[in-house]
Amino acid sequence: MNFIEIFTDAIKNLSSNKLRSALTMLGVIIGVSAVISMSSIVAGGERMIVEMIEKLGTNLLSVRPKKMDKEDRRNTVGRSKGLRYKDAEIVKAMIPHAEKVTPVINVRTHLRHGDNDRSGMAEGVLESYLEIQNYEIDRGRFLSEEDTDRFKKVAVLGKEIVKDLFEEEDPLGKDLKIGNQRFVVIGILKEKGSLHGINYDDTLLIPATTAIKLFNGNDKLTSFVVKVDHRRNMKKTDEMIRNLLLQRHDGVEDFVIRSQDQLIRNTEMIIFTFRVILGGTAALSLMVGGIGIMNIMLVTVTERTAEIGLRKALGASRRAVLAQFLIESTAISLFGGVIGILLGCLMGMGFGLLASRAITGWNAVILPSAVFLGFFFAMAVGITFGLYPAYKAARLDPAEALRYQ
Amino acid sequence: MLIQFKAVSKVYQMGEVAVHALHQNSFTIDSGEFVSIVGPSGSGKTTLLDVIGCLSRPTNGCYLFKEEEVQNLSDRDLARIRNEKIGFIFQTFHLLGRNTALANVALPLFYAGLPKEARMARAREALSQVGLSDRIHHRPNQLSGGQQQRVAIARALVNNPDIILADEPTGNLDSKSGGEIIELLHTLHKHGHTLILVTHDKELAGLTDRTITIKDGRIIGSEDPRKQMEHFR
Incomplete structure (x- = not known):
């Protein structure tokens, strides 16, 4: 046929x-x-x-203090000092798959340049933050080790902050008042957009050490972010950080570890x-x-x-x-x-x-x-x-x- | 002996009622004969043609077509016999309106599995046999009734059948083109074809070698035409 x-x-x-x-x-x-x-x-x-x-980074673990109720606090009083700068350093030093670590210290304050002002948040971070959060520098430079070591009053801005405070003006090398401290703008971040209600361009970064010294007075962390070397090591690393921190915090689990994996x-x-x-x-x-x-x-x-x-x-x-x-x-x-x-x-x-x-x-x-x-x-x-x-x-x-x- | 009926019956079951369309009929037809089957409508002549043409199997009895027992054959074998050994001509021509005369004539060869070139060559030849060489690319609606029936005859001839069955071939034609068709059938007979003509036209039947008369499902005469006429008187 x-x-x-x-x-x-x-x-x-x-x-x-x-x-x-x-x-x-x-x-x-x-x-x-x-x-x-x-x-x-x-x-x-x-x-x-x-x-x-x-863009946000896929193999990130974020460690934050856990909100504790009164009961818990009473039971653990005097045992743990909470999440501290040293915790981030130890994790970086001790955990094999923790490729990069940055502490994050949020400072909620007032921002001003010339006649423009708004409330905002400065984040005290280390130079590794750029890579960890997948930011890119548009112009100028990012924070450096030297900035951290010397408690320099320098700032890197996201596009949203630039727009609000500097409008058409070129912010590089200009002054910016954070609270009542005068900072110099050294770099501008490339645009990143927003996801799940967070605008990643509304960002203002300063050296972590500067944030501790000028604004907080202690080295308590808002959080710290760990970049794991490979996605398959996420669970293992999560477990190791938990154990390490428990040990350091005298067995008090006053922190939570979250991963982007969950989000995906x-x-x-x-x-x-x-x-x-x-x-x-x-x-x-x-x-x-x-x-x-x-x-x-x-x-x-x-x-x-x-x-x-x-x-x-x-x-x-x-x-x-x-x-x-x-x-x-x-x-x-x-x-x-x-x-x-x-x-x-x-x-x-x-x-x-x-x-x-x-x-x-x-x-x-x-x-x-x-x-x-x-x-x-x-x-x-x-x-x-x-x-x-x-x-x-x-x-x-x-x-x-x-x-x- | 080409066709041999031995006590062949055909019964249709219409719900509760069994209709005996054919009743214990026996006869033979030889190669080269030109036989007519006559009878009033409802006499069973169409059923008889269906059985001879292997369109349906007898209910009882034995039908030998070229030594093959048709009543025992499968549907596929019946299709093969119809394809290779039988040519049909119908009152209503039964041409496919979408196709040209050539394609209509070539259709049986398609089912025989011939390659396209061979089909077309043989279809052309068959059309020239019926005198329609100049109409091969016409569609049925571009042809007169007589021409359409000649296309159908070419289609019946194309597979070189052992027998050609014509069911009221002039029934839908005026007397002039009907006469031409009968003439053509006689020519085919002269060239050695075996033909069976089913008709209720006694004049037409009188022109054939032999007439089989059927009534109420029984063959009541299989005689020489002149005697046949006497029988009706």
Whole structure:
């Protein structure tokens, strides 16, 4: 049997009833384009979030003091002094996978330059902070070891602070009042955007030692951040830091260790849920498209009963008749699938354009796997739902079919 | 002996009622004969044609077609016999409207599995046999009734069948083109083809070698045409 000839014959049949064929294809077109456009927009969202998280750094552990209630405090009084500068240093020295460590000392205060002032927060950090948090220097330089050692009054600013305090002015080398201390601006950070409600450009960094000396008077830490050498060592390192700190804090667990890993996993869960919901919707619409195909193929078989009778009289076997109608329904889904792919890509890009207007960085990502999957399911639908009508045609009695009016 | 019926019956089960369309009929047809089957409508002549043409199997009895016992054959074998050994001509022509005359004629060869070039060559030849060489690319709706029936005859000829079955071939034609069709059938007979003509037109039946008369599912005469006419008187 010559499949190509049956196929061209099927196309001839389909094009002899264009409106009907087009309407039948519509179900498949909608289904396939839904699969592709939905998946492209979800994939785009996923890529955006993953990129953002990666920008923040993926293998970070953050150690903060734990909020203790009165009861706990009474029980542990005098045993632990809380999270101190030395804790961060010891972790850096003792934990093998802790590649980089920076203490963070937040100083909530008043910022002023010339006539512009606002409240804000200065973070006392070490020079390793730049790499740990994946910041980049736009202009000037970052904090250095020398700044730390000498308690220098220098500051590195994020774009948001620059905008608020300096407006159009070039802040490099200018004065900035933090509280009532005069600092010199030595560097400006590249923009990083925001995630989960935190604006990473609203940042003001000063040497940790300066923060301790000028503002806090003690070396208590807001937190300290550890960059682990590899993502697979996260759990192990987490455990080792916990043990080390417990030892130093006389067994009092007055700290918590958090990781970015958790954040990524949560995000992945959300994206997975979206996938399931959208994928299910698209699969349902493909199913409906398949039912449309079945419906039309049943009508076609009835309409063409006499033709089937003739073909059988001329020697067509059941298999030949089955193949003819199956190829016809597959042709519907094939063309529907191809049109659906084109339409789906267009729709995905359109959605992506809308999404990128609403949220910067959210673009459509057309996945080859989604295109392939959409096409595969379209074909499967055509074959599955074409099977029964084709079987019905193949089973017709030749003598009866010939004389069907 | 090409066709041999031995006590062949055909029963249709219509719900509770069994309809005996054919009743214990026995006869033979030899190669090269031109036989007509006549009878009033509802007499069973269409059923008889279906059984001869291997479109349906007899319920009881034995049907030998070229020594093969048709009643025992599978659907696939019946399809093969229809494809290779039988040519059909119908009252309503049964041409595929989407296809050209050439494609219509070539259709049986497609199911025989011939390559395209061979199919087209043989279809052209068959069309020239019926005098339609200049109409091969026309579609049925561009042809007259008589021409359409000639396309159908070419299609019946194309597989070089052992027998050609014509079911009221002139029923949808005016008398002039009907006459041409009958003439064509006689020409085919002269060239050695075996033909069976089903008709209720006794005049047409009178032109064949032999007439089988059927009534209420039973063959009541298988005689020389002149005697046949007497029988009806």
